[in-house]
Amino acid sequence: MANRTLVSEQRKYLVLNVQAARQIARVWLERAHLENVVGFGLPEVDDRYHIWRVPLINNVSQEKIGEVAVDAYSSLILEDKSTAPEILEARLLGRTEKTHKTRQSRPRDTYILSALRNTIAQGDAEEILQELPAESVNLIFTSPPYYNARPEYTDYISYEEYLLKMRKILHHSHRVLAEGCFFVMNVSPVLIRRANRNQASRRIAVPFDMHRLFIEEGYDFIDDIIWEKPEGAGWATGRGRRFAADRNPLQYKPVPVTEYVLVYRKHTDKLIDWNIRDHPDTKLVEESKIGDDYERTNIWRIKPAHDPRHPAIFPLELAEKVIRYYSFKGDVVLDPFAGIGTVGKAAVMLGRRFVLIEQNPEYVSVIREEAKSWLGKEAGTVLTINCPGIEIDDVLL
Numbered sequence: 001m002a003n004r005t006l007v008s009e010q011r012k013y014l015v016l017n018v019q020a021a022r023q024i025a026r027v028w029l030e031r032a033h034l035e036n037v038v039g040f041g042l043p044e045v046d047d048r049y050h051i052w053r054v055p056l057i058n059n060v061s062q063e064k065i066g067e068v069a070v071d072a073y074s075s076l077i078l079e080d081k082s083t084a085p086e087i088l089e090a091r092l093l094g095r096t097e098k099t100h101k102t103r104q105s106r107p108r109d110t111y112i113l114s115a116l117r118n119t120i121a122q123g124d125a126e127e128i129l130q131e132l133p134a135e136s137v138n139l140i141f142t143s144p145p146y147y148n149a150r151p152e153y154t155d156y157i158s159y160e161e162y163l164l165k166m167r168k169i170l171h172h173s174h175r176v177l178a179e180g181c182f183f184v185m186n187v188s189p190v191l192i193r194r195a196n197r198n199q200a201s202r203r204i205a206v207p208f209d210m211h212r213l214f215i216e217e218g219y220d221f222i223d224d225i226i227w228e229k230p231e232g233a234g235w236a237t238g239r240g241r242r243f244a245a246d247r248n249p250l251q252y253k254p255v256p257v258t259e260y261v262l263v264y265r266k267h268t269d270k271l272i273d274w275n276i277r278d279h280p281d282t283k284l285v286e287e288s289k290i291g292d293d294y295e296r297t298n299i300w301r302i303k304p305a306h307d308p309r310h311p312a313i314f315p316l317e318l319a320e321k322v323i324r325y326y327s328f329k330g331d332v333v334l335d336p337f338a339g340i341g342t343v344g345k346a347a348v349m350l351g352r353r354f355v356l357i358e359q360n361p362e363y364v365s366v367i368r369e370e371a372k373s374w375l376g377k378e379a380g381t382v383l384t385i386n387c388p389g390i391e392i393d394d395v396l397l
Contacts, residue, residue, distance in 0.1 A: 138331035
């Protein structure tokens with residue numbers, strides 16, 4: 001007898017079977033620190049609403065105490081349809097619902113931990129950002145593609161079109177960024193080379209235009225950090241060579257060895273210490289404290305990085321510093337222009353989760369492969385959007 005096609009396969013669900021639904025729910029339980037006291041019943045797919053319902057069982061009494069709802073198409077946890085961790089804890093401890101609600105009668109504007117798990121998405125960031133849950137990200141750190149700085153980045157007809165695209169990214173990022181959290185951008189002026197000897201080259205002050213977009217899209221300016229590279233790092237651009245040869249006035253052009261790291265915060269009436277004071281996990285806050293070797297000025301001296309797989313990556317050290325200074329352990333860090341995934345690697349090293357969006361399928365393939373070394377067997381739990389899931393090699397198991 002021929003094998004019957006599953007409903008999940010017919011509907012082209014991303015979550016195909018019971019094992020996959022349980023695996024996703026297990027990651028959610030681990031984030032709530034309940035994996036040792038709560039088990040699973042038999043998951044069922046509700047194909048009317050395209051939801052996997054995973055029953056949650058008290059490991060001691062074997063009674064059902066709730067469920068996790070998983071979107072069958074995206075594999076995202078549906079928080080509004082899942083039993084809240086606080087309610088699960090109350091039921092495990094034998095509290096009544098009334099008692100629990102009295103104890104939990106705090107206002108909605110408390111700091112909420114995101115349930116979004118490690119994610120790799122292939123596609124246009126403008127579109128992918130609209131698919132992510134609101135306020136599900138705690139830090140955004142990125143370096144947007146250069147405008148016409150190198151041939152491979154000539155994607156925009158005009159600089160105005162480029163800025164419009166960046167505005168759309170900032171707009172959609174504002175929705176997914178949690179209240180009072182940070183958006184950090186590494187950006188620098190770009191040089192438009194002259195077409196012939198009769199024309200002058202032109203340098204565009206991209207960071208200052210980006211600042212205007214950030215403010216207009218609802219972010220507050222916090223800091224401007226200067227990333228300083230070793231002396232001589234900018235000679236490859238050819239800038240300053242003519243002056244160095246003849247020293248004529250008016251021809252002076254300094255060699256650029258710096259880039260901006262601009263720090264913004266999603267606008268809120270709450271002070272920054274609210275994010276610390278109202279964080280629901282004081283242990284994570286304590287573990288996230290910075291040591292004595294922190295940067296004391298806004299000038300960070302970091303060597304640039306190079307990788308034959310990508311023409312313009314930023315150093316892992318830069319990503320590490322930004323993630324340490326502007327997020328807590330357990331937070332979700334997003335890079336809408338992920339390249340080969342430097343932000344994801346740094347996030348995992350520092351006990352954070354990542355959301356990496358990249359349009360180039362070759363770079364996405366690199367990220368998917370690299371994630372195996374970052375996460376080990378946990379790479380199999382990564383949510384992938386518009387690209388294949390990560391298959392774990394036997395050597396990693």
